[in-house]
Amino acid sequence: MGNQKGTVVIIAETQGYMMLSLQTKLEEAGFTVDIVRADTDAISQTDDKAAAYLIYGDEELPKQQQALIYLKDRAAENAVPIFVVGSSEEMDEIGAMIPKHIVRRFFERPVNVNELVEAIESYVSKFGVQNKKKVLVVDDSGAMLRNVKAWLEDRYQVILANSGAMAIKYLATNRPDLVLLDYEMPVVDGRQVLEMIRSETEFSDVPVIFLTGKDDKESVVKVMALKPEGYLLKTMEPARIVAEVDRFFEKQKADELNNA
Numbered sequence: 001m002g003n004q005k006g007t008v009v010i011i012a013e014t015q016g017y018m019m020l021s022l023q024t025k026l027e028e029a030g031f032t033v034d035i036v037r038a039d040t041d042a043i044s045q046t047d048d049k050a051a052a053y054l055i056y057g058d059e060e061l062p063k064q065q066q067a068l069i070y071l072k073d074r075a076a077e078n079a080v081p082i083f084v085v086g087s088s089e090e091m092d093e094i095g096a097m098i099p100k101h102i103v104r105r106f107f108e109r110p111v112n113v114n115e116l117v118e119a120i121e122s123y124v125s126k127f128g129v130q131n132k133k134k135v136l137v138v139d140d141s142g143a144m145l146r147n148v149k150a151w152l153e154d155r156y157q158v159i160l161a162n163s164g165a166m167a168i169k170y171l172a173t174n175r176p177d178l179v180l181l182d183y184e185m186p187v188v189d190g191r192q193v194l195e196m197i198r199s200e201t202e203f204s205d206v207p208v209i210f211l212t213g214k215d216d217k218e219s220v221v222k223v224m225a226l227k228p229e230g231y232l233l234k235t236m237e238p239a240r241i242v243a244e245v246d247r248f249f250e251k252q253k254a255d256e257l258n259n260a
Contacts, residue, residue: 005124006051007032011043011071013060018113022054025117031124038064043071050080051124054116055094057086057109062093072098076160077170079134079153081123085111101146132157133249136176138167138193139211140185144234148180148211151238152245164188168196171203178248181228183212183219194226209248211241 008031012019015035023033031051036042038061053075055061055068062068075082081104084094091106104123107116137148138161149158159176161167165188167179179197183190190210198204209230210223220231232244 005030005121007034007046007049008052008054008120009033009043009046009050010035010054010056011038011061011067012036012056013038013058013064018111019056021113022056022116025113026120029117029121031120038067038071040067040070043067043074050074050078052120053080053082054120055082055084055086055098057084057090057094059090061086062090062097065097068094068097072102075102077166077174079157079159081120083107083116083120085109085116099142101142101149126154133177134159134174135245136161136167136170136179137211138164138179138185138190139182141182144182147238148241151242155242155246164190164193167193171197171200171206175203175206177207178229178245179206179208180211180232180245181208183210183214183223191223191226194223194228198226207248207252209244 008026010019010022010033012035019035023035026033034046036046053071071082074080082098082102083105084091084103085107086094087109105119133156135152135156136159137145139145140162142162145160145162149160152158159170161170164185168188181190181193190212194208197206197208207229209232210228211232211234213234215233224231229248230244232241
């Protein structure tokens with residue numbers, strides 16, 4: 001049927017009638033389907049095309065901790081939703097490795113295939129990343145990452161990095177349209193991340209807006225010398241933060257039209 005809506009990657013240790021039924025229903029809904037084992041190398045081959053991940057649990061799958069942690073990191077970095085099917089025990093075991101804010105929905109087995117496919121289709125059609133601007137949010141606070149994702153995800157593809165090092169790793173192979181960067185982070189702080197961005201030719205022009213609790217004059221002066229596109233405070237109302245991000249992209253679009 002062709003890749004109309006993107007690829008649903010099913011991670012399963014066993015295959016059978018249910019996999020065939022899921023694949024058929026997803027393809028009828030306009031998706032391409034890849035079925036892979038819970039293996040880091042196998043999952044990595046699907047990184048650039050996944051519109052959604054579906055973990056189909058069994059008693060063996062939670063043992064594949066390395067693969068599940070890798071999947072968690074890739075889903076967070078690329079803003080790809082995860083859906084999980086399994087028993088309540090399997091869900092608890094998988095949930096210990098994949099935080100609930102990354103998992104869109106849990107489905108207890110035996111699963112209603114139509115309901116599952118409808119949930120995936122509804123999410124991808126509403127929050128699909130194909131035409132959205134990519135916003136990389138960098139903060140060592142999981143709560144802040146969850147909040148910013150919730151504020152922005154209906155407008156933008158939101159990628160999460162919980163450290164400066166993780167942000168730099170992402171930037172080595174990906175180019176976001178905007179970075180929202182915290183200032184105070186352990187090991188590699190926001191100023192160091194911005195310095196590295198500005199020093200690397202490949203992504204020196206990636207726009208950066210600070211989103212931080214640091215409002216003292218000394219901190220602001222230090223980072224403004226590195227020419228970020230803005231400096232927002234976490235104490236602002238969420239609606240204002242969203243409005244500032246919207247305003248940045250609106251100005252960028254206007255500049256592009258004027259320079260065309």
